[in-house]
Amino acid sequence: MRVTVIVDGVSYSDDVEPRLLLVHYLREHLGKVGTVVGCDTSNCGACTVHLDGRSVKSCSVLAVQADGREVATVEGLARDGRLHPVQQAFHDNHALQCGFCTPGMIMQAVDLLADDPDPDEEAVRAGLEGNLCRCTGYQNIVRAVLDAARRMSPGAGPEAERLTDEAAQVTHVAGGGQ
Amino acid sequence: MTAAVEAEVGRARRRKEDARLITGRTRWTDNLTLPGMLHLAILRSPVAHARIAAVDTSAAEAMPGVLAVLTGVDLAKEQGSMGCAWPVTPDMAAPQHPAMAVDTVRYAGEAVALVVAASAYQARDALDAIDVEYADLPVVLDVTRALAADSPLVHPEFGSNRCATWVFDSAEAGTGGETAPAIADAEVVLRRRFRQQRIIPAFMEPRSVLVDPTGDQVTMWSATQVPHILRMMLAATLGLPEHKLRVIAPDVGGGFGGKLQVTPEEVLVLLAARRLGRPVKYTETRSDSMLSCHHGRDQFQDLTLAARPDGTITALEVELLADLGAYLGLLTPGIPLLGAFMFNGIYRIPAYRFTCTSVFTNKMYTDAVRGAGRPEATFGIERMMDELAAELGLDPLEVRRRNWIGHEQFPFTTVAGLTYDSGNYEAATDRATELFDYQGLRREQARRREQDDPTLLGIGVSTYTEMCGIAPSKVLGSLSFGAGGWEHAAIRMLPTGKVEVVTGSSPHGQGHETAWSQIVADRLGVPFEDVEVLHGDTQISPRGMDTYGSRSLAVGGVAVLLAADRVLDKARPVAAHLLGCAAEDLDFAAGRFTARGTENGVSIQEVTGAVFAAHDLPDGFEPNLDAQATFDPENFSFPHGTHLCAVEVDTETGAVKIRSYVCVDDVGTVVNPLIVDGQVHGGVVHGIAQALFEEASYDELGNLTTGTFADYLLPTAADLPHLVTDRTVTPATSNPLGAKGVGESGTIAATPAVVNAVVDAVRHLGVTDIEMPCTPQRVWRAIGGGA
Ligand code: FES
Ligand code: FES
Numbered sequence: 001m002r003v004t005v006i007v008d009g010v011s012y013s014d015d016v017e018p019r020l021l022l023v024h025y026l027r028e029h030l031g032k033v034g035t036v037v038g039c040d041t042s043n044c045g046a047c048t049v050h051l052d053g054r055s056v057k058s059c060s061v062l063a064v065q066a067d068g069r070e071v072a073t074v075e076g077l078a079r080d081g082r083l084h085p086v087q088q089a090f091h092d093n094h095a096l097q098c099g100f101c102t103p104g105m106i107m108q109a110v111d112l113l114a115d116d117p118d119p120d121e122e123a124v125r126a127g128l129e130g131n132l133c134r135c136t137g138y139q140n141i142v143r144a145v146l147d148a149a150r151r152m153s154p155g156a157g158p159e160a161e162r163l164t165d166e167a168a169q170v171t172h173v174a175g176g177g178q
Numbered sequence: 179m180t181a182a183v184e185a186e187v188g189r190a191r192r193r194k195e196d197a198r199l200i201t202g203r204t205r206w207t208d209n210l211t212l213p214g215m216l217h218l219a220i221l222r223s224p225v226a227h228a229r230i231a232a233v234d235t236s237a238a239e240a241m242p243g244v245l246a247v248l249t250g251v252d253l254a255k256e257q258g259s260m261g262c263a264w265p266v267t268p269d270m271a272a273p274q275h276p277a278m279a280v281d282t283v284r285y286a287g288e289a290v291a292l293v294v295a296a297s298a299y300q301a302r303d304a305l306d307a308i309d310v311e312y313a314d315l316p317v318v319l320d321v322t323r324a325l326a327a328d329s330p331l332v333h334p335e336f337g338s339n340r341c342a343t344w345v346f347d348s349a350e351a352g353t354g355g356e357t358a359p360a361i362a363d364a365e366v367v368l369r370r371r372f373r374q375q376r377i378i379p380a381f382m383e384p385r386s387v388l389v390d391p392t393g394d395q396v397t398m399w400s401a402t403q404v405p406h407i408l409r410m411m412l413a414a415t416l417g418l419p420e421h422k423l424r425v426i427a428p429d430v431g432g433g434f435g436g437k438l439q440v441t442p443e444e445v446l447v448l449l450a451a452r453r454l455g456r457p458v459k460y461t462e463t464r465s466d467s468m469l470s471c472h473h474g475r476d477q478f479q480d481l482t483l484a485a486r487p488d489g490t491i492t493a494l495e496v497e498l499l500a501d502l503g504a505y506l507g508l509l510t511p512g513i514p515l516l517g518a519f520m521f522n523g524i525y526r527i528p529a530y531r532f533t534c535t536s537v538f539t540n541k542m543y544t545d546a547v548r549g550a551g552r553p554e555a556t557f558g559i560e561r562m563m564d565e566l567a568a569e570l571g572l573d574p575l576e577v578r579r580r581n582w583i584g585h586e587q588f589p590f591t592t593v594a595g596l597t598y599d600s601g602n603y604e605a606a607t608d609r610a611t612e613l614f615d616y617q618g619l620r621r622e623q624a625r626r627r628e629q630d631d632p633t634l635l636g637i638g639v640s641t642y643t644e645m646c647g648i649a650p651s652k653v654l655g656s657l658s659f660g661a662g663g664w665e666h667a668a669i670r671m672l673p674t675g676k677v678e679v680v681t682g683s684s685p686h687g688q689g690h691e692t693a694w695s696q697i698v699a700d701r702l703g704v705p706f707e708d709v710e711v712l713h714g715d716t717q718i719s720p721r722g723m724d725t726y727g728s729r730s731l732a733v734g735g736v737a738v739l740l741a742a743d744r745v746l747d748k749a750r751p752v753a754a755h756l757l758g759c760a761a762e763d764l765d766f767a768a769g770r771f772t773a774r775g776t777e778n779g780v781s782i783q784e785v786t787g788a789v790f791a792a793h794d795l796p797d798g799f800e801p802n803l804d805a806q807a808t809f810d811p812e813n814f815s816f817p818h819g820t821h822l823c824a825v826e827v828d829t830e831t832g833a834v835k836i837r838s839y840v841c842v843d844d845v846g847t848v849v850n851p852l853i854v855d856g857q858v859h860g861g862v863v864h865g866i867a868q869a870l871f872e873e874a875s876y877d878e879l880g881n882l883t884t885g886t887f888a889d890y891l892l893p894t895a896a897d898l899p900h901l902v903t904d905r906t907v908t909p910a911t912s913n914p915l916g917a918k919g920v921g922e923s924g925t926i927a928a929t930p931a932v933v934n935a936v937v938d939a940v941r942h943l944g945v946t947d948i949e950m951p952c953t954p955q956r957v958w959r960a961i962g963g964g965a
Binding site: 017 | 192193195196197198199200201202203204206208209211297298299380381382383384429430431432434463464465686687688689852853855856857859860861862863864886887888892894895896898900901
């Protein structure tokens with residue numbers, strides 16, 4: 001079957017098996033390996049992407065279901081060499097160790113903050129319930145999401161998104177790898 | 179010149195590793211694709227014990243995209259036997275362990291056939307077309323019945339399911355007295371049987387292995403904690419020349435002991451790739467992983483504690499019955515024995531005896547999972563301390579105080595024969611009780627009980643220590659371990675003054691790239707940003723003993739420090755030559771050699787440049803500043819701390835909610851507090867997970883009933899409290915960094931703290947134990963729900 005889809009701003013069109021999962025289409029057909037697979041029962045959330053702006057577990061969506069739609073992955077979050085505030089907050093708050101859950105966590109957190117720009121700790125914990133992490137005990141992830149909310153709040157101004165020297169360097173390295 | 183002014187060690191540096199991880203630019207093994215690469219899938223036994231009567235692969239071979247279907251019979255001659263590096267006793271039963279079953283399967287999930295196909299979907303499709311006929315054999319699953327004379331046998335050739343019996347006795351070892359008379363004479367004797375349930379490591383990145391055979395050279399990428407051990411063991415298992423084998427651990431998504439293994443999958447992919455002469459990749463599904471990645475814990479503990487009425491412990495006896503599963507993995511039989519040195523905990527115990535009987539059953543084999551033997555032991559002793567306190571009507575902290583090693587008593591040689599170099603249990607406990615509001619919570623607990631509040635409060639204590647920095651090679655030798663415990667590092671000074679650090683430890687989330695950079699930046703006085711850390715590739719880092727047992731910093735980090743010192747030793751005569759003074763008259767600080775008493779100086783970068791050019795060096799100086807070091811610790815390191823947990827138990831539903839959790843850990847010198855806190859958070863939650871959530875269960879036929887993340891419950895963010903963490907710092911004296919290790923401490927400490935809290939909440943209802951995980955149903959039953 002034909003699938004035409006925009007992923008991180010780039011349009012793709014491919015013939016795929018009807019059973020092909022979106023996450024496998026991203027990884028194996030498009031080489032978008034920033035999105036990962038952690039389970040086979042839709043429990044871990046490692047594969048979370050945005051489909052038309054809302055987070056979905058891309059292991060529970062068929063590639064053909066994305067036909068005519070727009071997919072955003074962690075690879076497309078940084079803009080103009082600057083990290084997304086959620087990415088920056090994950091770095092600043094040490095919200096990742098091995099980093100395997102991180103793409104899904106970040107995409108879920110971005111969605112959570114779109115829904116609720118000013119969540120309290122409990123709301124963050126509830127909003128991340130579908131994403132498993134074995135390394136961090138979630139504590140710094142929760143901290144990072146609250147921090148990102150603060151940075152992204154309308155009144156926060158440029159001050160909140162100001163990059164420190166070190167952070168700027170990280171942005172640069174990340175950009176340089178692409 | 180640029181010099182690091184602020185000390186790097188101790189600084190909360192954000193991690194260098196993050197850049198690629200937060201942008202999706204990571205190199206997981208499964209992200210790698212090579213030209214002509216094929217995909218491998220594995221058919222696993224659906225039964226726990228059976229003879230393989232027949233295998234028909236013809237239909238699978240005819241499926242689209244399939245290049246090869248191989249069975250155990252096909253591979254029998256070349257696959258060898260998976261190695262176990264820890265023959266714990268001379269008479270240990272060590273069964274043949276084929277990577278793929280040849281004629282008998284001994285656990286559900288054992289590999290019976292493999293398919294190599296053009297795509298991963300095609301390979302998996304073809305598995306369904308393989309027809310295997312199994313002739314069922316009787317299963318042995320209950321470890322407590324496995325030694326009965328009429329039990330079915332996992333390995334009939336041994337005539338018993340016993341693998342080994344290993345004993346430590348303080349009277350025989352000369353480290354203490356005899357337990358039997360001490361117990362016979364004691365006024366207080368407590369006996370308890372505790373269960374350490376089977377758990378699954380559940381790293382988030384499923385294991386993946388890719389093998390590229392070119393000529394007689396083989397390159398393997400694997401999601402492993404142990405590239406160096408893997409290379410050596412593959413060479414030994416398959417008879418491959420080690421120098422033709424390169425193993426790379428690229429970015430690895432967590433391990434927790436689960437990737438401290440040499441796996442059948444690694445062997446099978448290598449053999450298949452060699453046969454086909456093409457790159458082959460295997461990435462497990464989560465369901466594959468739950469079945470076939472080694473499990474952990476799984477033991478019964480029979481403990482006898484003798485004490486005086488004032489709470490002073492007079493003897494401890496431990497009898498372990500360890501369920502090893504069907505085969506021996508890399509370290510399987512040794513894991514429970516690591517507990518032998520930890521059951522005495524932080525206490526002065528005059529007499530101690532430890533016996534471990536290990537047994538085969540028709541289940542996945544057990545091996546190291548975060549803590550490996552030490553969480554089990556700490557659980558046993560810390561549960562017993564709370565039981566003793568309850569028995570004597572003492573406060574659990576007080577009973578500990580009466581027995582623990584005083585801070586002025588270090589170094590202290592324990593009844594298990596280890597010498598604890600340093601510690602301050604008083605300081606950590608004082609700080610923890612202060613942060614926790616211990617007395618306030620005790621008052622609330624009493625109030626709720628008096629008022630018959632349906633929600634009860636329980637307080638759990640865990641004052642743990644652990645042996646880290648694995649390990650002094652001599653000690654490993656005395657335990658019959660098959661290798662040493664040293665670690666290697668090399669430092670390469672590049673002509674432009676940048677620095678490459680090569681480490682033999684192999685990270686999978688710990689942040690070595692950042693922490694090692696901090697150590698070197700400080701020692702050499704170069705900017706943090708100018709240091710690059712290389713690891714995880716046997717060609718780049720040829721010597722190493724890898725990452726596990728909280729050894730990276732206390733062993734590997736120390737090797738880095740020593741290598742940096744050697745660079746300075748080499749640079750010193752050159753600096754003296756350039757400055758026209760004697761080497762003894764040089765000072766070195768902040769990256770700069772200066773002639774004492776003058777302003778004359780030269781930076782380490784300038785010295786490096788001069789050595790590179792080699793135009794003007796001291797006579798006979800070999801133009802090279804690079805240095806390496808191999809550190810073999812003289813002793814373990816002993817992190818310790820006090821963890822306090824308050825739980826609310828809903829007596830109507832049995833639900834347990836962690837109300838607050840305070841931990842004060844002493845991990846010695848802290849290189850990066852951000853990283854250390856992160857390790858503590860993750861470790862504590864891993865321990866909470868064992869206490870309340872996780873259990874690998876088999877049904878009466880030997881099917882794993884917790885084979886997915888839908889049935890095997892990892893805690894989520896919503897299940898957990900905010901942890902309050904703090905530290906005391908008592909540097910280790912056994913290594914020049916003063917570091918002790920932190921990767922496992924939380925896991926070791928947390929499990930008994932939580933279970934003690936749950937039992938404490940309901941003890942007045944006559945409860946003295948609740949088996950882990952303390953699920954609502956178990957708690958509800960324990961307090962008579964449904965009775
Ligand atoms: S891979 Fe999609 S939820 Fe686990
Ligand atoms: S950082 Fe490793 S699983 Fe979340």
